[in-house]
Amino acid sequence: MLAAIFKGNEEIEIVDKEMPVAGPDDVLIKVSYCGLCGSDKRLFYQGSAIVPGHEISGVIVQSGANVSLKAGTKAIIYIPLFCGKCVECRTGNNNRCPNINGLVGWQLPGGYEEYLVVPARNVIPLPPDISLDEGVLLLDTIGTPAHGIRLCSKCVGHPATGKAAIIGCGPLGLGSMLVLQAMGCQEIYAYDVAEDRLGLAISLGARPLPLPAQNQEATFPLIIEATGNERGRQLALDLVKAGGAVLLLGESNNPWIIKPSPKLRRKDCFYIRSFYFPLNEVDDNFKIFREKRDSFKKLISKVGSLLDIETMHKEFCAGKTIKPLIKLETVMHEVK
Incomplete structure (x- = not known):
């Protein structure tokens, strides 16, 4: 698969990388869209040891043995790697989990690659009336x-x-x-x-x-x-x-x-x-999006491919775009 490596100094390299394998409690996601975020600017300037990207939508292509989510499910990715067992997690306040051991796109590979493995509990299925590009807006x-x-x-x-x-x-x-x-x-x-x-x-x-x-x-x-x-x-x-x-x-x-x-x-x-939203607010956030759908969609200022990612980050850092999206697709034949 293709992945974007943030080398620092405003340089991004597209590389061929082995596809990840889902564990028994994980899902393998084919990434559809990943939104650029202001916090990505630090990684664009300084570099990153892992593939960034944390405003992610995609489709489940494989589920682990212990996972009930089905292949073909449209979803967005909840980025805190919460424990799912503490008092905060049991009440839906997963953003307050004291045992968070990283974030997708920061400590776990993120959405600037074609396929992504995440814990099944970090998957938020999308309702049928919300598309994958719209779904990115439900996150940050x-x-x-x-x-x-x-x-x-x-x-x-x-x-x-x-x-x-x-x-x-x-x-x-x-x-x-x-x-x-x-x-x-x-x-x-x-x-x-x-x-x-x-x-x-x-x-x-x-x-x-x-x-x-x-x-x-x-x-x-x-x-x-x-x-x-x-x-x-x-x-x-x-x-x-x-x-x-x-x-x-x-x-x-x-x-x-x-x-x-x-x-x-x-x-x-x-x-x-405010750090991030809790999972117990997701349904209310769907309602907010539906209420102002046409206005929210105006914030998606540009959609480009993974091969455009360096140029799109330069434009974003210069303030020329609001919420650009990278549309992940197979472009292996274009990579030299």
Whole structure:
């Protein structure tokens, strides 16, 4: 099979690799699509010892002896390698499993290869009405922000009762905006330094966030910070109202130092970090997708083959695409 090796320094090599073999509790997946994610940028720049890719859809082609899932099942892949036995796993909160021993696409080979072996418990079957390319959106683009927003609602009330601001209109920010709309939030403001991304947010129903922040009153009960950079995080702290919540979705390897000030000390608010969604929210996430299907599909900005993966990562890192997908297919005759 073909697989993409991330060598670092923005170089990706396509290699011929032995197909994996499913164990008794595993399934062999023929990968259909794998979505590019902002966290892949680190691997694109620094390299990876394993094949990356963690927003994966595909079809089961073989099941292990202990697995009831049938060949031909369409599915998406849940990436935390949870134990399935602890209290958190038994209640469906698999993202909180204290025994997670890795992630698909990080410690276990990911979706930038044609075939993939994963534990059967990490397979989420897709309903018949959701296609394999749409299924990719159910993972980081919908699942992660939806879980974070649900956490925030426990502190500040349901999104339908207030307004929200989105800082950063990449896939997580735009996904958050559409999740909020599906949950009934009517007043959503957005900010991004890139005019085309902000324009897409506005075309999908957001209002432009008036800046500079210091000239406006902090009135937002919910702020979603989806950039991971210092400026975005500080802007979120400035705009959240007392008693509100800042949902931290943006990732960065750089440390975040919160500088104390009288204004910040006196702001009684919540800072909430969401890692990934639990399996007990999957059915609700299907409903969110169906509610805003046409808008979510507009986030799929490009579809290319595995041979396009290096160019597509360069475009993605330059901010030229939102949620590009690699469509896995057999192209052995094209590889030299």
